[in-house]
Amino acid sequence: MIKNSTKALFILNLFLICVIVIFIFLTFNLQPKVVYVDNVKIFNDFNMTKELKSSGEKEFNSKKTYLDSLYLKLQSSEISPQGKKILMQEFIQKKEELEQFNQIFASEQSTKIWTRIKSYTSEFSKENKYKLIIGSENKSNVLFADEDIDVTNDLLTYINKKYEGLK
Amino acid sequence: MKDLNKFIFVLLFFVLFSCKKDPQSTNSDDSEIRDRYFNLEKTGWKSRMYTQTVEDIGFTATEVPIQYYLLKDLGNQNLKVVDSLYEENKRERVIEFTFQQDEEKDLLSKDFTGMEYTDAVKYMSFALDKDFYVVTSKNDTIACSGVTFERNFKIAPYQKVMIFFSGIDPNDKIQLVYNDFLFKKGTLKFKFKDPFTQIAL
Numbered sequence: 001m002i003k004n005s006t007k008a009l010f011i012l013n014l015f016l017i018c019v020i021v022i023f024i025f026l027t028f029n030l031q032p033k034v035v036y037v038d039n040v041k042i043f044n045d046f047n048m049t050k051e052l053k054s055s056g057e058k059e060f061n062s063k064k065t066y067l068d069s070l071y072l073k074l075q076s077s078e079i080s081p082q083g084k085k086i087l088m089q090e091f092i093q094k095k096e097e098l099e100q101f102n103q104i105f106a107s108e109q110s111t112k113i114w115t116r117i118k119s120y121t122s123e124f125s126k127e128n129k130y131k132l133i134i135g136s137e138n139k140s141n142v143l144f145a146d147e148d149i150d151v152t153n154d155l156l157t158y159i160n161k162k163y164e165g166l167k
Numbered sequence: 168m169k170d171l172n173k174f175i176f177v178l179l180f181f182v183l184f185s186c187k188k189d190p191q192s193t194n195s196d197d198s199e200i201r202d203r204y205f206n207l208e209k210t211g212w213k214s215r216m217y218t219q220t221v222e223d224i225g226f227t228a229t230e231v232p233i234q235y236y237l238l239k240d241l242g243n244q245n246l247k248v249v250d251s252l253y254e255e256n257k258r259e260r261v262i263e264f265t266f267q268q269d270e271e272k273d274l275l276s277k278d279f280t281g282m283e284y285t286d287a288v289k290y291m292s293f294a295l296d297k298d299f300y301v302v303t304s305k306n307d308t309i310a311c312s313g314v315t316f317e318r319n320f321k322i323a324p325y326q327k328v329m330i331f332f333s334g335i336d337p338n339d340k341i342q343l344v345y346n347d348f349l350f351k352k353g354t355l356k357f358k359f360k361d362p363f364t365q366i367a368l
Contacts, residue, residue: 048354051354052353109353112351112352113353115222115352116221116352116353118222119220119222123220162219163356164342164356164358165217165219165342165343165355165356165357165358166358
């Protein structure tokens with residue numbers, strides 16, 4: 001009788017250990033290793049983008065206001081032809097500067113922002129044990145993806161906190 | 168016998184009046200200060216630290232209590248003096264800021280800064296204060312009042328500067344903002360958190 005109950009207990013324990021092992025295995029393997037994010041949303045809603053955009057707009061507007069004032073001066077009939085010539089030269093130079101600023105600022109700041117997003121995303125993937133994060137623009141590169149593996153909002157919260165020095 | 172009495176009297180006179188009262192030792196109870204400093208030391212002088220990593224460069228800001236520097240300079244023999252100096256300067260903040268490359272390369276080289284080595288050293292020494300400011304909990308911005316660049320002549324694998332701010336409430340939580348024009352990584356923000364969780368009793 002005692003021998004049988006010991007045997008039954010041994011089988012029961014073995015069964016329970018198996019159940020625990022399977023449970024642990026499934027828990028660790030159920031977490032997705034490959035996830036995707038919406039690049040456009042990440043870029044536009046990142047605090048760094050918003051800050052740089054507003055500072056860029058301020059600079060652009062101040063340059064544009066100056067250019068407009070030059071244009072108004074050029075239009076007035078009170079300036080001598082010699083003065084008009086000098087003003088025209090300045091106007092052309094400032095216009096070129098504005099166009100150059102417009103092109104360079106956007107590309108330079110975009111590079112900086114993407115560099116930062118990549119750095120933070122690397123830390124985010126390490127923390128969440130993701131093997132791959134696919135960044136798609138308006139889902140054009142991803143034909144199908146389950147919404148469960150869309151971590152755009154999680155990543156956005158993470159990078160914004162990290163940028164503000166809160167994480 | 169009379170001589171002996173005289174001798175004892177003189178002896179007692181000297182014994183009673185030769186010990187001068189030390190004005191410092193009369194009020195030497197510095198246990199409250201000692202306890203406060205002990206707690207600071209136990210928490211870790213340099214525990215309020217935050218690191219931002221961009222690509223291969225790590226930017227670490229450490230908020231160090233000014234008592235640390237006072238104790239380092241004056242020692243802990245006379246804590247009343249240390250504490251009075253702290254009270255005089257408690258609205259000052261000192262932050263240690265280090266730049267370190269992942270592979271321990273020299274960050275002041277042209278590859279990282281895009282300028283000559285000497286120009287990079289000059290920038291670190293004289294122009295870096297313009298790149299830092301602090302935001303208080305009331306959203307006030309406070310400009311950096313000074314920077315000291317600790318040159319290590321390539322011995323240490325990092326570059327370290329000490330930055331100073333004035334006029335900040337000693338209990339205020341601050342956010343350090345660094346506009347990186349040297350390595351061109353953009354704006355970096357650092358919020359200092361307490362290393363321990365306070366329990367509401």
